[in-house]
Amino acid sequence: MPKKSDSTSDRKREHIELCLTDQVAFKNKTTGFEYYDFEHNAITEVDIRKIDFTTQFFKKKISYPFLISCMTGGTPEAGSINAELAVAAQKLNIPIGVGSQRQALENDKYLDTYKIIRKNAPTVPVLGNLGAAELVKLKILDKVSYLVDIINADAMIIHVNSLQELLQPEGEPNFKGLLKKLNMLTKKLKVPVIVKEVGSGISKRAVQKLLDNGVQGIDVAGAGGTSWAGVEILRSTNSKGDEFWDWGLPTAFCIKQIAPLKEYHEFVLIGSGGINSAFDAAKALALGADVAASARIILQTLDKGGVEGVISLVTGWFKTIKKIMFLTGSNNLYEFRHKNNLIHKSELY
Numbered sequence: 214m215p216k217k218s219d220s221t222s223d224r225k226r227e228h229i230e231l232c233l234t235d236q237v238a239f240k241n242k243t244t245g246f247e248y249y250d251f252e253h254n255a256i257t258e259v260d261i262r263k264i265d266f267t268t269q270f271f272k273k274k275i276s277y278p279f280l281i282s283c284m285t286g287g288t289p290e291a292g293s294i295n296a297e298l299a300v301a302a303q304k305l306n307i308p309i310g311v312g313s314q315r316q317a318l319e320n321d322k323y324l325d326t327y328k329i330i331r332k333n334a335p336t337v338p339v340l341g342n343l344g345a346a347e348l349v350k351l352k353i354l355d356k357v358s359y360l361v362d363i364i365n366a367d368a369m370i371i372h373v374n375s376l377q378e379l380l381q382p383e384g385e386p387n388f389k390g391l392l393k394k395l396n397m398l399t400k401k402l403k404v405p406v407i408v409k410e411v412g413s414g415i416s417k418r419a420v421q422k423l424l425d426n427g428v429q430g431i432d433v434a435g436a437g438g439t440s441w442a443g444v445e446i447l448r449s450t451n452s453k454g455d456e457f458w459d460w461g462l463p464t465a466f467c468i469k470q471i472a473p474l475k476e477y478h479e480f481v482l483i484g485s486g487g488i489n490s491a492f493d494a495a496k497a498l499a500l501g502a503d504v505a506a507s508a509r510i511i512l513q514t515l516d517k518g519g520v521e522g523v524i525s526l527v528t529g530w531f532k533t534i535k536k537i538m539f540l541t542g543s544n545n546l547y548e549f550r551h552k553n554n555l556i557h558k559s560e561l562y
């Protein structure tokens with residue numbers, strides 16, 4: 214068990230160590246994807262060889278509707294992890310998020326652990342990252358522009374991690390003024406702002422407010438995958454907060470609620486939180502996400518199989534998704550998302 218730490222860098226290292234294990238999964242709550250089954254289309258007319266996954270992600274074209282979620286930076290271990298994840302993202306031509314850049318606001322010591330991502334992934338979308346608790350404290354938003362510039366980010370993620378701040382020994386559960394700050398940030402930054410949870414999900418009501426304040430991307434990061442309450446409980450020396458281990462809105466529920474808003478608003482919907490298989494990713498897309506994303510399983514795959522392991526995980530998932538699209542009669546991602554390809558299991562039995 215890692216020791217309690219007192220610096221941002223130590224905390225990042227402890228997060229990595231714990232996330233290499235499965236102790237930090239939700240205990241009694243799931244993503245909800247298992248409640249859905251694909252509707253088999255006995256009269257499919259799809260030519261599987263013609264299925265193309267090319268997707269527009271903000272201003273760039275990516276090869277798969279999938280992104281490597283924000284994980285690390287700002288600790289010595291992060292340098293090699295980010296270097297390798299970036300190589301995988303570049304080879305796959307998919308977006309990649311950096312871990313919280315809070316450390317880069319403290320000093321320059323670990324700047325290279327962030328910069329390496331852009332160095333090794335020169336052309337794919339790279340997403341910056343900062344926590345809401347930090348954002349609300351900032352008096353000068355130029356500091357966020359600086360974080361964008363460090364990695365030449367294509368978009369900036371603000372992560373809303375209220376539960377984690379609540380349970381983290383050094384947490385700062387004060388998000389007063391968040392929407393106003395986000396509104397100012399969306400006007401100030403030269404790149405789009407994405408708001409992302411870290412495992413508790415985002416409701417439709419919250420998304421409506423975020424869109425009204427200029428946010429252009431939503432990453433639901435719902436419940437059922439990595440429990441950040443779990444991570445913080447395991448990090449702390451006592452087990453306070455155990456009743457919040459499974460707190461949050463399941464990923465499938467969030468995507469299903471939010472996707473219909475795309476009819477009226479232009480924004481990118483990222484489906485994440487417990488996407489641990491090809492079927493999870495396929496269901497996230499079929500429920501209406503523009504892209505699916507994963508964090509912990511990518512870290513674990515990198516640890517076991519290196520860059521090639523990550524590449525074969527993602528390409529393997531999308532080979533399976535092609536088969537699912539063929540069997541559901543979906544010629545392309547648009548049809549896969551819009552043809553009601555999922556049946557709730559309560560209708561089946």
Ligand SMILES: Cc1cc2nc3c(=O)[nH]c(=O)nc-3n(C[C@H](O)[C@H](O)[C@H](O)COP(=O)(O)O)c2cc1C
Pocket residue numbers: 228229232282283284285311312313342370372409410411412434437438439485486487488506507508509510512
């Ligand atoms: C080691 C690790 C570190 C993380 N650090 C960050 C972070 O700095 N910023 C952030 O927005 N999310 C962070 N996350 C959260 C993930 O991006 C993701 O939202 C969450 O883990 C749920 O996805 P999963 O179930 O696929 O792991 C981290 C996740 C892991 C595994």
